[in-house]
Amino acid sequence: MMWNISAFESLPSTQTKLKDMAAAGALAGTCVQAQMQTGGYGRQGRGWVSPPGNLYLSVLLKPSVPLTALPQAALVAGLALAEALHDCKPVLKWPNDVFVKGRKLAGLILESDINSVTGRLNWLALGVGVNVVSAPDDIGTALNECMSDTPGTDEVRDAFLDSLARHMTAWEAGNFEEIRDGWMARAHPPGTLLKIKLGDTALDGYFERLDAAGNLVLKLNDGTEKTISAGEVHFG
Secondary structure, eight states: OOOEEEEEEEESOHHHHHHHHHHTTOOTTEEEEEEEESSOBOGGGOBOOOOTTSEEEEEEEOOOSOGGGGGGHHHHHHHHHHHHTGGGOOEEETTTEEEETTEEEEEEEEEEEEOTTTOOEEEEEEEEEEOSSOOOTTTBOOHHHHOSSOOOHHHHHHHHHHHHHHHHHHHHTTOHHHHHHHHHHTBOOTTOEEEEEETTEEEEEEEEEEOTTSOEEEEOTTSOEEEESSOEEEEO
């Protein structure tokens, strides 16, 4: 896959800019990067603090996969990001966060546009935020806290895009099993205590595995298993 990167000193949000470009007909592989964001956001509209010096990147994808497989894109991107940040020994948390020693290093957001007539995917906007030189004090960590030689934002970007291109090719070829296995190898181990919020309810249990579709399988205290296709996951 070829990448076409548009870089900006400041944007309200790389995701918003990319989605506007996608609506105007931008090609797959279009990327938007900003040195800072004034209105960055993550999943469920939560604000993403975006001071200068960190990586803020959005990537336009148009994968040839069934709509039912689209949630797997978070695992594809998470694996690629973990590989790009491997020197920090990152831990993946389902479906879209990267942690180091229990603190959040990076996060992903995926937003899609579906053709209302054909029911087919028009595009997928993948947003990536990596704390390179700073992070929120309460929950975050940054690369400069876990590496003696901190890479620049462009170096992190290029490593991520190289890995993403490779895993996107495998995914579109139907090799999700290798994606899942790679993700599992970089995730918190089976038996990790998790709390999962499903709307107004919450489940406590233990991480068991990912199923063949990439859903999270949670083992409850009574020994039964619960398959989670969507939810907000926290370490227990």
